[in-house]
Amino acid sequence: MSIxxxxxxxxxxxxxxLELTVNNHPGVMSHVCGLFARRAYNxxxxxxxxxxxxxxxxxxxxxxxxxxxxQMIKQTGKLHDVRTVRRHPATHDVFVQLEAFFRE
Amino acid sequence: xxxxxxAQLIVRLLERQGIRIVAGIPGxxxxxxxxxxxxxxxxxxxxxxxxxxxGFIAQGMARATGTTAVFLATSGPGxxxxxxxxxxxxxxxxxxxxxxxxxxxxxxxxxxxxxxDTYGMSIPLTKHNFLVRSAADLLxxxxxxxxxxxxxxxxxxxxxxxxxxxxxxxxxxxxxxxGSADHPPEFDAAAVAxxxxxxxxxxxxxLYLGGGVVYGGASDHAVRLAETxxxxxxxTLMGLGAMPPDHPLSxxxxxMHAARxxxxxxxxxxxxxxAGARFDDRATxxxxxxCPNAKIVHIDIDHxxxxxxxxxxxxxxxDVRAVLEQLLPQIRREPRPAWLERVxxxxxxxxMDMPGIGDVRTPYGLIAETARCVDGAAIIATDVGQHQMxxxxxxxxxxxxxxxxxxxxxxxxxxxxxxxxAALACPGRAIVCFSGDGxxxxxxxxxxxxxxxxxxxxxxxxxxxSLGLVHQQQDLFYxxxxxxxxxxxxxxxxxxxxxxxxxxxxxxxxxxxxGLLAEALAAPGPCLIHAPIDVNEKxxxxxxxxxxxxxxxxxxxxxx
Numbered sequence: 188m189s190i191x192x193x194x195x196x197x198x199x200x201x202x203x204x205l206e207l208t209v210n211n212h213p214g215v216m217s218h219v220c221g222l223f224a225r226r227a228y229n230x231x232x233x234x235x236x237x238x239x240x241x242x243x244x245x246x247x248x249x250x251x252x253x254x255x256x257x258q259m260i261k262q263t264g265k266l267h268d269v270r271t272v273r274r275h276p277a278t279h280d281v282f283v284q285l286e287a288f289f290r291e
Numbered sequence: 292x293x294x295x296x297x298a299q300l301i302v303r304l305l306e307r308q309g310i311r312i313v314a315g316i317p318g319x320x321x322x323x324x325x326x327x328x329x330x331x332x333x334x335x336x337x338x339x340x341x342x343x344x345x346g347f348i349a350q351g352m353a354r355a356t357g358t359t360a361v362f363l364a365t366s367g368p369g370x371x372x373x374x375x376x377x378x379x380x381x382x383x384x385x386x387x388x389x390x391x392x393x394x395x396x397x398x399x400x401x402x403x404x405x406x407x408d409t410y411g412m413s414i415p416l417t418k419h420n421f422l423v424r425s426a427a428d429l430l431x432x433x434x435x436x437x438x439x440x441x442x443x444x445x446x447x448x449x450x451x452x453x454x455x456x457x458x459x460x461x462x463x464x465x466x467x468x469x470g471s472a473d474h475p476p477e478f479d480a481a482a483v484a485x486x487x488x489x490x491x492x493x494x495x496x497x498l499y500l501g502g503g504v505v506y507g508g509a510s511d512h513a514v515r516l517a518e519t520x521x522x523x524x525x526x527t528l529m530g531l532g533a534m535p536p537d538h539p540l541s542x543x544x545x546x547m548h549a550a551r552x553x554x555x556x557x558x559x560x561x562x563x564x565x566a567g568a569r570f571d572d573r574a575t576x577x578x579x580x581x582c583p584n585a586k587i588v589h590i591d592i593d594h595x596x597x598x599x600x601x602x603x604x605x606x607x608x609x610d611v612r613a614v615l616e617q618l619l620p621q622i623r624r625e626p627r628p629a630w631l632e633r634v635x636x637x638x639x640x641x642x643m644d645m646p647g648i649g650d651v652r653t654p655y656g657l658i659a660e661t662a663r664c665v666d667g668a669a670i671i672a673t674d675v676g677q678h679q680m681x682x683x684x685x686x687x688x689x690x691x692x693x694x695x696x697x698x699x700x701x702x703x704x705x706x707x708x709x710x711x712x713a714a715l716a717c718p719g720r721a722i723v724c725f726s727g728d729g730x731x732x733x734x735x736x737x738x739x740x741x742x743x744x745x746x747x748x749x750x751x752x753x754x755x756x757s758l759g760l761v762h763q764q765q766d767l768f769y770x771x772x773x774x775x776x777x778x779x780x781x782x783x784x785x786x787x788x789x790x791x792x793x794x795x796x797x798x799x800x801x802x803x804x805x806g807l808l809a810e811a812l813a814a815p816g817p818c819l820i821h822a823p824i825d826v827n828e829k830x831x832x833x834x835x836x837x838x839x840x841x842x843x844x845x846x847x848x849x850x851x
Contacts, residue, residue, distance in 0.1 A: 213422075214410055214411075214414075214420075214422060217410075217411060217414055218414055221414050221415060225415050257598070258595060258598075258599055261594055261595035262595055264595075265593075265595060266419075267418075267419040267439060268419075
């Protein structure tokens with residue numbers, strides 16, 4: 188998993204931002220990250236913070252759009268700790284505003 | 292106010308779920324649970340001899356009945372041993388719940404004795420899993436585990452319970468409702484109408500039934516659809532039993548070891564109606580050449596199956612029985628004489644060839660003779676390998692849940708414990724387990740479990756002293772370089788079985804194998820039936836791995 192985009196080929200791929208609302212407990216990140224890892228689907232960026240009273244968290248994922256993305260979104264939705272999955276364009280503010288923290 | 296320990300609470304919650312039998316093995320980290328289980332007068336414990344065996348016993352119960360079954364394992368090696376049975380249940384969508392002991396909460400992460408990350412390891416193998424952090428959480432987690440296991444596409448759930456959570460006391464006012472399957476999702480009536488239109492316009496339709504039809508109780512509806520629109524029908528390995536093999540529209544199993552006519556008919560079809568099937572590579576062969584000219588109507592309760600392998604022209608996410616119920620009145624009766632005659636011509640030209648079927652000393656003959664000896668209520672379990680494919684081709688599986696086999700994971704060692712589970716869940720029925728020498732050796736310790744439970748299980752070991760399907764592939768596709776698939780020592784299976792206290796019948800040591808087989812199958816209780824077979828017997832026809840289904844290797848091709 189990395190935020191860095193050092194190859195022109197990688198950065199040329201269109202990207203998508205996924206917004207997940209999940210139950211907040213210690214195994215959730217494993218479930219979500221493991222799903223992407225075992226399908227060899229790189230997560231380019233990831234953010235997670237609790238929301239509201241802390242029973243739920245929001246996970247933001249920045250992923251490349253390849254032909255498997257629809258299947259990944261369906262599989263993510265099948266995780267029982269994932270309550271909602273929303274898809275946004277890569278121009279979504281959440282990662283754009285973070286770029287300042289990821290300059291070499 | 293009720294006050295119980297976590298362990299007592301688990302046992303009471305299982306009782307309230309209707310669980311009457313659990314399989315398992317005790318160990319350090321689940322002893323509080325076992326102590327509580329020993330006090331239950333409603334749950335009978337079946338002691339397996341390996342946790343994988345316990346898991347497959349639970350699978351046998353769940354597959355034979357359709358209701359969720361439970362097994363128990365301790366932490367560490369108990370949990371790692373359980374994983375294969377969970378992975379198998381995941382791939383074949385079987386509702387089982389594994390409750391593992393774990394080291395006490397304060398010791399988690401310290402490399403404590405018999406500590407492994409059971410939660411982490413089981414994530415990719417289960418439908419869902421839980422690490423229980425307090426005894427009070429069990430009130431939610433146990434019913435939730437049952438709800439998840441049984442809902443939608445069924446699957447395995449693991450609940451990992453630290454030892455101190457099992458000992459922790461919890462007080463509560465009201466019992467939770469037992470967990471049960473969610474109502475199936477609403478489906479799109481417009482999509483059903485489009486599916487009906489697609490089927491009504493079809494000239495050469497084929498119905499392709501998977502395990503979802505069996506699990507969804509939709510076999511009758513599927514057969515009615517086939518009969519209404521006169522649609523030739525094929526089944527996956529998991530779908531066997533959805534339509535009886537002697538039904539005039541049945542084309543039997545498709546794929547790697549199908550009859551050639553079945554795969555050729557699929558190649559010509561213009562509409563493929565896939566119900567509760569997932570386009571597994573053993574069914575489709577080279578997927579780009581599977582039903583190349585067909586529009587696909589795909590019905591499945593798991594939306595991630597739609598468009599996963601083949602894009603569906605009409606995709607319907609829903610309970611297959613409910614969808615077929617809505618679809619049926621919209622289907623026109625079509626005589627389609629040309630297509631039916633074409634399928635019959637293919638069937639005549641490329642039939643399922645089962646040499647030796649009249650001779651009980653051959654694989655097909657043994658399977659056919661066994662089917663003649665047992666009644667229609669018998670349940671057939673298999674292990675994995677040549678015997679499994681021969682049985683899939685030759686055993687007349689007539690009803691759903693009659694056929695228990697490890698389809699997706701292909702787990703050698705599945706058959707014997709699954710057969711024991713079926714015998715426990717369905718007392719009074721005969722259970723036949725077709726196995727091979729290689730497969731049986733992978734869970735042979737469960738022979739003693741069968742004896743201890745006096746399970747009505749007949750294990751037919753088709754013994755070629757080899758890993759037969761590996762041997763076959765090396766012979767056909769690896770330049771006849773037979774390596775590591777021939778055993779150098781011939782196990783005396785009858786002596787081993789007798790050592791476990793099991794009756795035996797050796798078809799290789801009698802002049803009347805058919806008579807001995809009938810006698811062994813008729814006697815109550817467990818029996819190992821030893822049937823020597825020739826190591827050069829092969830499962831034909833066969834699609835070479837990676838090839839298109841039309842490119843089958845058959846008896847004549849090899850002989851010539």
